[in-house]
Amino acid sequence: MGDDSATILKASNLTRRVGGPDTGLTILDAIALEVPRGEAVAVLGPSGSGKSTLLGLLAGLDAPSAGDVELFGQSLSALDEDGRAALRAGRVGFVFQSFQLVPGLSALENVMLPLELADRSDVAATAQAALEQVGLGARLRHRPNELSGGEQQRVALARAFAPDPQLLFADEPTGNLDGRTGAAVIDRLFELREERGTTLVLVTHDEAVARRCDRRLRMDDGRLTEAVA
């Protein structure tokens, strides 16, 4: 599967168009990208520049109009949606701008979800440990609507890291939080990443957050360029 290779994620000629051939709009234009194992990459860019679309394609949540993505050395275009899902299970973590916790489930159950999908053993204990790591050991049974925004995003962090993924995608993780809470969440995210050596692809429009990554890329008009420090 190439799990041991140095490149964990590779995109070549990645293109995404919407609409017809004449009236269509090119959102991503022949993107090429390689992310080595253990690296933290930030994708910067204004709203509507195609950052989230890029993230979705890199994670195999959607199919590109042209080009290909290799995840853990496996070409995504060769897989159907179930195949792509199976490839992600337990190996790819996500942190979203809008937290995306399942409303009816408790904090603990939310964290257990990806562990169960990856068929891990000792699911509850692992989930509990992950929540304790983000300082929510006392709020295991709370439902999302009983938690603050910052707490919800910490649950999401615990959920993302609990299966110990090799690759983490984060989409504007502080976008729905105030400055201080956002900074605390980001601190925790980078702590966890460094502890485990997780590869990170982080989409943000916050230069300060981006500066904490090893490499910064800029999305502009559907094109990706290396950002100058």
Added chain:
Amino acid sequence: MKAAGFALRALPRDLRSREMRVLAMALAVAVGALTAVGFFTDRVDRAMGQRATTLIGADLVLESDDPIPAEWDERARGEGLQTSGFVTFPTVAATEAGSELTSVKAVGTDYPLRGEVLLSGSPYGEERPARGIPEPGTAWLDPRLFARLDVELGDRIQVGERDLRIAASIAQEPDRSGSLFQLAPRLMFNRADLESTGLISEASRFDDHLLVAGNPDSLERFRAWIDANARPGLEVQGVENARPEMRAALERARAFLGLAAIMAVILAGAAVAVAAHSLAAREADASALLRCFGAHQRLVVTTLLLRLSVIGVLASAVGIGIGWLAQNGLVTLVGAWFGDALPPPSLRPVGVGFAAGLITLVGFGLVPVMRIRRVPVMRVLQHSATTPEPSALAALGLAVAALAVLVFYQASDPALARWILLGTLGMLLVLGLAAAGLVRLVGRLRGRAVSGWRFGLANLARRPRTSTVQMVGFGLGLLALLLLAVVRVDVLEAWRNDVPPDAPNQFMVNVQPDDVEAVKARLRDAGIEPAGFYPMIRGRLRAINDDEIDPEAFAEGRARRLVEREFNLSWAERHRPENEIVAGEWWSDPAERERPALSVEEGIADVLGVETGDRLTFDVAGDEVTGEVTNLRRVQWDSFKVNFFVLTTPDMLDGAPATWITSYYAPPDSRSAVDALVREFPGVTVLNVEQILEQVRSIIRQGTRAVEYVFIFTVLAGIVVLVAAVQASRDERRVEIALLRTLGASRGRVRSILGAEFLALGALAGLIAASGAALTGWAVTDRVLNLPYHFNPWLFVLGVGGGGLGIALAGLLATRPLLGERPLAVLRRG
């Protein structure tokens, strides 16, 4: 396994979820309605089976023109069965005043094994059940014989060589068949006296009967033994159907109950569909998230289906519980049909209830809920990524298939089931098209509206699909309520009028042609208006076309009995409007009446395999008469009016020996006048049908109440549909309201916008529903029940007015909490 774990964990959440609750309520109502009717009809069927045995006086009757061997009786007893018996033969009974041909029945101990003989102290007097059989040396007489032989209770009567004392007048014999006109008056005495009459010898003609009753297994064994050892001339009579009049009324009651239950199921199905659609929308985020975390599509779908199944099974169980409780209510209402005790129901309705719950859930919910498969995983990053709508055709197709299964099972009458299905499909199609048309129309008109109306109507037109679905939902709910409020009353009223208070309760037969005018006059003097006098001529069917009738060629049962007996023929010039012509044409033209033509009742035509154009030959008093069948008639047997299986043109039976028959309503105080008339014209026979009439009436009376009771489920289902339809747009409205509030609209303004939208939605749905209700009322009354339909303009007043106001009120109430939410919080959540 994993899916089961997920489903189980979701259970507490599902029990709190609004969509699941609506879905569960709808299912419980549907299953409740079906099982209530199921349990009840199951009990009625069992009672009918038991009751039918009273019509032959036993569970099994063996009839033979030779003496029945004692060995058979012993065999039956050996099986643990009860036995009795009687011998019948015609003989002349005599008194000083004269003699009369009678039909003797010499009964053995324990007769009858099922049902009872009713007696009275004087002819047509107050009835009481007989205790045992006639004492040796006594006789019970048909009431007709009292006048003909000029005797009273205590007088003596000569039967063969034996002299018997008259002990009672027979009011009812359980095993006397429906063909009352053909029997000579009954004379019943103890079988122990038979030998002393000297009437039974090797050469004499008589029928011996062995009555058998007991548990079904033993009966079956005994019957098998009899079938193996039977000899020619033996007729085995099992349980037969109840009287045609009773059967007609019961069948109608059953059709009504079934219709009411099916209506509840259709409405509940609509609620299930709407709730499942909302559920899929609500589950879209969680489903996309699971897929994002690496879940297989199959796992996501299986989990949701398992959750639905759990809710389905729980809701069905609740529904069955409700059905069980509700059927007790039904039994209380109609228990008197069968005395006080109905047998307990079998467990079958429980199985049927679970199956019906599952079929309703799958049929109406599967397609809407399966759109979860098509949720784009990108939704986790881009909330605007929407799920494609399910195929309306697939949804409708599956719903119709599910409905077909339920309707065919429930109605067990393909014609009725077809009507219900076509009606529902047509109704949904009309509702959908009308709603879509009205939504478009509203879109065009909104420019001319003012203030809140402009926004409200714009809201309707902006979401054509949601508005159409909601309007159909509201339309269905309102339709149910209108059907109950107006059409039900009209239909049930029509049914009640089916047997009016002055329906004939007596038949008078055997009136001689010369006496007709005098009898008419006597009846009028007694305050009785006869429902018409008709000639009656006996004739035996000899041939159909050129084929001579061979009774053996007809299947045992009704067809063979018909061809073995004499028919009562009659002639008529004019067609009676209450008899509908279902094939061919009546001889309205005087020229047509000159050729020999026949009009045959459709049921008997079916049994004998006769169609228009066939020629029937009858033997009438030794002469053969042949006529062509020019039309088939539908006869309403429960009208208690005189009707004939076969009518001819007047000329065809010219000169044949006829007696006349009439039916009339005799008020209780005219009994003595009728009695006097019978004494003046001793040849005349009066048959009292008061008891059957009262039975039919009580079935209708209690059946009406039972149907109204079952309709409670339909009302509940209608309300669930309304709730589901309001709830379906709740999430969407939440964001809209927050936006309007953010843009500066006051609460009052938002309320007026919502009010206008709901008012328009309700009024338009009411308009569609009223039209639908009028159509359904007509279809049910005219097509299913064969009763006349009257249009009720109140439908439209109630539909449009009540629908508009009701939905506006319900909608405002349902969205009231949304007005109080902080706009920012709502908009952030998206």
